[in-house]
Amino acid sequence: MKLDANIPSGPLAQKWEKHKFDLKLVNPANKRKFKVIVVGSGLAGSSAAATLAELGYNVKCFCYQDSPRRAHSIAAQGGINAAKNYQNDGDSVHRLFYDTIKGGDFRAREANVHRLAEVSGSIIDQCVAQGVPFAREYGGLLDNRSFGGAQVSRTFYARGQTGQQLLLGAYSALSRQIGLGKVEMYPRTEMLDVVMVKGHAKGIITRNMQTGKIERHAGDAVIMATGGYGNVFYLSTNAVGCNVTATFRAHKRGAAFANPCYTQIHPTCIPVSGDHQSKLTLMSESLRNDGRVWVPKNKADCGKAAHQISESDRDYYLERKYPSFGNLAPRDIASRAAKEVCDEGRGVGPGGLGVYLDFADAIQRLGEDMIRERYGNLFDMYERITGESAYKQPMRIFPAVHYTMGGLWVDYNLMSSMPGLFVLGEANFSDHGANRLGASALMQGLADGYFVIPYTIAHYFASEEKNCPSTDHPAFDEAEANVRGIVETLLKANGKRTVRSFHREVGKLVWENCGMARSKKSLSEALKRIPELRAEFWENVNVPGSGDDMNQALEYAGRVADYMEFAELLCTDALKREESCGGHFRVEHQFTDKDPEVKNGYTNEGEAKRNDDKFAYVAAWEYTGPNKKWKLHKEPLKYEEVKMSTRSYK
Amino acid sequence: MNLTLKVWRQKGAADPGHFETFQPKGIVEDMSFLEMLDVVNEELIEAGKEPIAFDHDCREGICGTCSLVINGKPHGGQKATTACQLHMRKFGKWDTITIEPWRAKAFPVVKDLVVDRSAFDRIIQKGGFVSVGTGGAPDANCLPISKEVSDEAMDAAQCIGCGACVAACKNASAMLFVSAKVSHMNLLPQGKPEADRRVKNMVRQMDEEGFGACTVTGSCEAVCPKEISLNFITKMNRDYGCAILKG
Ligand SMILES: Cc1cc2nc3c(=O)[nH]c(=O)nc-3n(C[C@H](O)[C@H](O)[C@H](O)COP(=O)(O)OP(=O)(O)OC[C@H]3O[C@@H](n4cnc5c(N)ncnc54)[C@H](O)[C@@H]3O)c2cc1C
Ligand code: FES
Numbered sequence: 001m002k003l004d005a006n007i008p009s010g011p012l013a014q015k016w017e018k019h020k021f022d023l024k025l026v027n028p029a030n031k032r033k034f035k036v037i038v039v040g041s042g043l044a045g046s047s048a049a050a051t052l053a054e055l056g057y058n059v060k061c062f063c064y065q066d067s068p069r070r071a072h073s074i075a076a077q078g079g080i081n082a083a084k085n086y087q088n089d090g091d092s093v094h095r096l097f098y099d100t101i102k103g104g105d106f107r108a109r110e111a112n113v114h115r116l117a118e119v120s121g122s123i124i125d126q127c128v129a130q131g132v133p134f135a136r137e138y139g140g141l142l143d144n145r146s147f148g149g150a151q152v153s154r155t156f157y158a159r160g161q162t163g164q165q166l167l168l169g170a171y172s173a174l175s176r177q178i179g180l181g182k183v184e185m186y187p188r189t190e191m192l193d194v195v196m197v198k199g200h201a202k203g204i205i206t207r208n209m210q211t212g213k214i215e216r217h218a219g220d221a222v223i224m225a226t227g228g229y230g231n232v233f234y235l236s237t238n239a240v241g242c243n244v245t246a247t248f249r250a251h252k253r254g255a256a257f258a259n260p261c262y263t264q265i266h267p268t269c270i271p272v273s274g275d276h277q278s279k280l281t282l283m284s285e286s287l288r289n290d291g292r293v294w295v296p297k298n299k300a301d302c303g304k305a306a307h308q309i310s311e312s313d314r315d316y317y318l319e320r321k322y323p324s325f326g327n328l329a330p331r332d333i334a335s336r337a338a339k340e341v342c343d344e345g346r347g348v349g350p351g352g353l354g355v356y357l358d359f360a361d362a363i364q365r366l367g368e369d370m371i372r373e374r375y376g377n378l379f380d381m382y383e384r385i386t387g388e389s390a391y392k393q394p395m396r397i398f399p400a401v402h403y404t405m406g407g408l409w410v411d412y413n414l415m416s417s418m419p420g421l422f423v424l425g426e427a428n429f430s431d432h433g434a435n436r437l438g439a440s441a442l443m444q445g446l447a448d449g450y451f452v453i454p455y456t457i458a459h460y461f462a463s464e465e466k467n468c469p470s471t472d473h474p475a476f477d478e479a480e481a482n483v484r485g486i487v488e489t490l491l492k493a494n495g496k497r498t499v500r501s502f503h504r505e506v507g508k509l510v511w512e513n514c515g516m517a518r519s520k521k522s523l524s525e526a527l528k529r530i531p532e533l534r535a536e537f538w539e540n541v542n543v544p545g546s547g548d549d550m551n552q553a554l555e556y557a558g559r560v561a562d563y564m565e566f567a568e569l570l571c572t573d574a575l576k577r578e579e580s581c582g583g584h585f586r587v588e589h590q591f592t593d594k595d596p597e598v599k600n601g602y603t604n605e606g607e608a609k610r611n612d613d614k615f616a617y618v619a620a621w622e623y624t625g626p627n628k629k630w631k632l633h634k635e636p637l638k639y640e641e642v643k644m645s646t647r648s649y650k
Numbered sequence: 651m652n653l654t655l656k657v658w659r660q661k662g663a664a665d666p667g668h669f670e671t672f673q674p675k676g677i678v679e680d681m682s683f684l685e686m687l688d689v690v691n692e693e694l695i696e697a698g699k700e701p702i703a704f705d706h707d708c709r710e711g712i713c714g715t716c717s718l719v720i721n722g723k724p725h726g727g728q729k730a731t732t733a734c735q736l737h738m739r740k741f742g743k744w745d746t747i748t749i750e751p752w753r754a755k756a757f758p759v760v761k762d763l764v765v766d767r768s769a770f771d772r773i774i775q776k777g778g779f780v781s782v783g784t785g786g787a788p789d790a791n792c793l794p795i796s797k798e799v800s801d802e803a804m805d806a807a808q809c810i811g812c813g814a815c816v817a818a819c820k821n822a823s824a825m826l827f828v829s830a831k832v833s834h835m836n837l838l839p840q841g842k843p844e845a846d847r848r849v850k851n852m853v854r855q856m857d858e859e860g861f862g863a864c865t866v867t868g869s870c871e872a873v874c875p876k877e878i879s880l881n882f883i884t885k886m887n888r889d890y891g892c893a894i895l896k897g
Contacts, residue, residue: 051784066705067771069811070713086791122787129787131780131840133804140794158804164712165807172779179775187768210760239707273680278688279709381711384728384735385682450784498695500688545700549662550761552703553695 001256001622003635006411007111012641013094016115019412023455024462031056034461035468037204037217039191039246040225041068043163043170043442044425047449048223050173053182055454060217061174062186062206064241064555069171072227072239073445076163077284077378079145079155080442082120087144091152093117098642100440103149103330104405104433105582105610106644107262109618109637111412112430119451120443124156126450130169134158147438148285149330149649155439160284160377166442170449189215190555192486193479194222194250194421197469201250201421203476205483209555212548214483216471221420221457224250225449228404228426230263232563232570233515234507236401237269237282243559244566247408247427255416256620256633258409258429260566261574264436264583265516266402267293267334270385270395271354280400281385283357283378285438288327290362290371291395293318293334295346295355302348306356306394317341321604325649332435332583332608333649335399339516340606342398349396358394399516403441405432405583406573409620409635413456414448417620419464422457424448429618434582487547490557495540499557502537506530506560506567514571519587523575527568531627534564569621572630579615580608603648612644651677651738654746655690657702663758669748679739683726684709684716686738687749703762711735711875714810717817718763719750724814724873732812732875752813754822756860767813769859770827776855777848778831780840799837806834808876815870815878821862826870828856829886830878836889846893853890 008019026034034057038049041063049061063071083096097117101108124142128134134156135143144153158165177183188209195203195218203218229244230236251257268283294314296302301309317337322329329337338355341347348354363371368391372379379390386396407429408416414430416423425445432440469475513526537560545551580589589609597603618635653674660667674690681689684706691701707715711732718733720726726736741747749763757765807830815826832849835841841848864883871880 047784054783065707065713065715066767067811069771069774070707070715072708072713074713074810075708075710084790121789122785124790125787126782126784128790128793129780129782129840131803131835131838133800133807133834133838134790136795136797136800138797140796141791158807161712161808164810165804168807172774173782173784175771175775176779176781178771185771187771210766239713240709241707274678276676276678276681276685276689278682278685281710380730381735384731384737387737387739454784496696498692500692542695542698544695544698550703550764553691553701 001417001633003256003409003417003620003633004411005109005635006413007109008412012110012114015111016118020455023459026458026461028056032058034058035060035219036221036223036457037219038062038223038225039204040071040227040425040427041174042071042073042225042227042425043167043445044449045071045225046167046170046174047446048225048424048453049183050170050177051450051454052457053177059177059183060186060219061183062189062191064188064190064209066187068174068185068187069168071167072242073167073442074164075239076442077160077282078286079147079157079162079439080123080166081147081154081439082124082156082443083117083154084121084124086142087153089152091154095152096120096154099150100431100437101433101642102647103435103437105435105608105647106433106612106639107581107637108431108433110639110641115452116431116444116447119447122451123443123446127166127169130172132158132165132169145286145289146328148288148328148334149437157286160375163442166446170446191246192249192483192558194253195475195479196253196418197467197473197475200419200464202467202469203471205479207483210550212551214480216476216480218469218471220466220468221422221460223422223424223453224408224427225424226427228407229566230401230404232507232567233401233511234504235272235277235280235511237266237280240279243562245559245562248562248566250408250416250418250421252623253418254623255418255421256409256622257406257569258618258620259406259573260570260621261514261577261584262405262434262582263401264331264403264405265335265399266331267338267399268357268397269400270382271349271398273350281381282402283382283395283397285331287357287375287378290374291327291357291359292316292361293327293355293357295341295348299345302346302352306358315341315346322649329649330435330437335516336585338399354396354398356394357397359390360394363391403436405429405434405436409618413459414452415456415460420460422453424453434584486558486561487554489538490541490543490554490561491547493538493541493543495542497540498542499553499560502533502541503560503563506533506563509533510567510570514574517585517587518574520575523571526571527575530564530568530571537561537564569630573619573621576619576632577615579611581610582608597646603646603650616644651679651741651743653677653741656746656748658750659702659762660759662761667759677738679737681738682709682734683720683736683738684734703764705764706734709734712810714812717752717765717812719752719817721748724752724817725875727873730875730877752817754816756822756824757813757816770811770813772859773824773828773852773855774831776851777844778835778852780835781844793839795839803834803837806830806837806878806882809878810876812875814873814875816861818869818873819862820867820869821865823864824856824861825864825883825886826874826878828852829882832886832889833882845889846896849886849889850893
């Protein structure tokens with residue numbers, strides 16, 4: 001496998017302009033001769049499917065929900081970044097680029113990130129033109145708020161439902177194309193394999209989740225926009241159906257998987273209430289604009305009610321440790337700080353796994369009505385889940401798995417290492433390095449779908465010999481047989497344990513050993529245990545029902561089967577990366593009081609310590625076969641514009 | 651908790667369906683309603699039986715996938731709450747709870763508690779959009795929109811498309827859903843050029859899908875988890891009337 005990032009030459013700020021000119025075009029009359037398969041209807045998939053159809057391509061779009069409008073992007077709350085500088089507070093394309101690179105702990109590709117910042121403004125224009133009702137000021141212009149890791153206000157939002165409104169915008173564009181007959185939509189359809197013909201991705205095998213029918217679809221190219229793999233941890237803020245199946249099965253067919261160990265733990269989620277828990281709920285990062293995070297200074301106070309703890313006995317630890325960013329420190333840093341105080345025994349709530357997010361000051365300053373207007377829906381959600389009112393007492397929050405920066409490796413054109421397979425949105429690895437800044441995922445998904453793929457896919461079509469195979473091609477027979485094999489094996493296992501019990505176990509294993517803190521010991525332990533658990537899964541899983549109609553247990557079993565393998569890749573990558581960066585924290589690699597950066601006050605003890613000499617690369621893993629070790633390919637990260645430095649948010 | 655559940659079971663659209671009774675163990679008050687169903691399903695699977703099929707995804711009240719009629723009320727009757735956000739602490743320890751799918755001709759049952767809501771998608775495809783292609787949009791701040799108008803459009807745009815409004819209506823009317831989308835778009839300046847076509851085409855599709863007529867009983871508004879207001883129906887009727895008069 002040869003990895004070429006295909007980064008255009010020339011100065012960073014001109015690469016995308018130059019590249020757009022260099023890319024070949026497909027003439028308008030020829031576009032309708034090309035068939036594009038788009039798997040996924042979230043922000044990335046819907047925007048790509050709609051835009052390609054508008055250009056004249058024939059598109060088929062797939063999602064597992066009953067409607068494309070329900071893709072997980074719908075759940076994003078806080079906002080979307082764009083370098084509009086509407087607030088005149090010093091923002092620019094370069095600053096958004098720099099913040100993203102720095103936020104990503106210098107593990108993202110410069111050229112991709114710069115492009116993202118460049119197109120960010122057009123995304124807002126496009127969404128407004130579609131009728132997305134972003135928040136506005138009385139003068140009628142758009143309002144902004146700030147998000148973690150930034151010192152400017154560049155986040156656009158629609159109450160606490162930004163993802164919903166952006167997705168409904170993309171869905172409306174997609175619906176228009178469906179109505180015009182340019183997109184054929186396949187809801188409740190799961191992609192279970194990619195079909196390769198002459199080394200190119202030329203189709204997919206799907207299962208109709210309503211009828212159980214296994215079907216073949218051929219195309220000139222395949223786009224995968226299937227979201228992240230956070231649910232490998234069992235509990236996460238993702239929708240419960242989010243999965244790694246699409247990307248992992250493409251990986252098994254030859255697409256390299258990059259940086260799987262970069263997983264984001266979000267600092268502000270509602271703590272776990274018991275074993276029955278099926279998912280975790282995010283409380284938007286925007287709350288940190290007005291909420292103050294604290295725990296008691298003394299362990300002895302942890303059992304008391306918050307109002308019984310006097311001001312002088314509270315430790316506002318983010319404000320203390322990061323005075324210039326305070327409660328808006330980036331996610332990885334805020335999460336680790338929460339873990340640290342809980343490890344010290346100063347956590348609050350059941351099991352001591354929680355910290356306070358307190359709005360008392362903000363309510364006093366701005367009034368309860370203002371807080372209700374800003375965050376009312378979040379406070380209501382908190383009350384529904386916990387039975388407590390955050391107007392009266394501080395919220396209890398704890399970090400939870402939220403986003404995955406890793407994903408299928410792609411080049412500058414968003415093409416994976418499998419020619420003809422493009423990967424967009426959270427499913428790829430490209431823009432966020434080792435940590436994503438808040439409000440940047442929505443930006444990336446829409447950038448990929450609206451403004452990048454239309455150019456780069458044309459270049460692929462114009463450069464390769466046209467070949468859309470018939471679905472009778474032997475490669476389809478083989479892929480279909482593979483899918484049928486998996487389905488039948490699962491149904492026949494007839495074991496004693498439910499799929500959920502396996503998912504819970506593997507999730508707990510990776511959370512405990514490859515979660516917020518990782519060590520050689522914990523990872524080696526997990527790597528020993530995962531294959532055993534996987535073997536048990538295939539022998540002892542119990543999947544009732546048949547494959548010939550709707551069978552939710554079967555769908556779930558297929559996903560968990562993939563987690564069982566993927567978990568191993570995740571831990572393999574985490575073990576190999578002997579440094580700490582962004583969301584990947586290896587306890588062996590942290591700043592201590594012996595480091596000059598700590599002595600001179602630049603950073604704190606316990607902060608993540610990178611090793612740029614050895615690890616300034618993208619780890620792209622090649623699948624080599626069942627129960628075999630993965631092969632590592634390294635894409636070196638060369639920084640032309642930015643100097644890698646130790647991240648400091650003090 | 652010691653609950654008795656009466657759950658609708660139906661193998662497919664052709665099956666007449668029936669209620670099945672369960673007395674699940676291990677239910678605690680902190681569980682969400684769907685987590686309670688997870689427990690029931692685990693028990694069923696362990697006993698070698700088919701679990702209850704039900705639709706869900708985000709489990710945080712925003713995707714609009716969950717769709718259960720609980721004790722006769724879509725989403726269970728808690729104000730502004732979807733079934734996935736309903737928690738067991740709202741029920742009594744010894745309650746008997748009936749659980750049914752959305753019932754409407756335009757939403758055929760797929761299996762057990764899962765229905766087919768693709769009719770909603772087809773209505774949107776007829777006009778729930780602004781016809782702008784990607785690229786070429788002017789700068790977002792070129793078009794100031796008053797906060798009041800923008801807020802009202804957002805009130806309508808919050809609809810999650812779950813279909814509870816249809817399930818609550820004795821005529822299975824989809825007016826609240828359709829009017830929310832029409833109003834979101836028609837209120838904004840971006841949506842004005844197509845306002846007449848939009849409302850006519852969407853209403854026509856709504857009728858073709860077999861949804862019933864609206865007699866303004868307000869049961870839809872009462873169960874809507876996003877509290878979409880009946881005023882949007884009034885507004886749509888006005889838009890529709892004007893569009894028809896214009897020809
Ligand atoms: C609670 C929450 C809040 C968030 N808030 C923010 C925020 O404020 N700002 C921000 O920038 N980001 C936020 N994020 C992150 C952001 O929402 C996601 O990263 C982003 O929406 C992902 O979009 P996507 O299009 O890549 O994938 P998704 O929206 O996850 O869509 C995936 C699509 O792929 C389909 N799919 C998946 N697997 C298969 C398969 N096997 N076969 C067929 N189809 C399949 C699904 O049906 C779906 O249509 C948030 C995330 C969460 C969990
Ligand atoms: S599962 Fe998404 S709204 Fe209930």
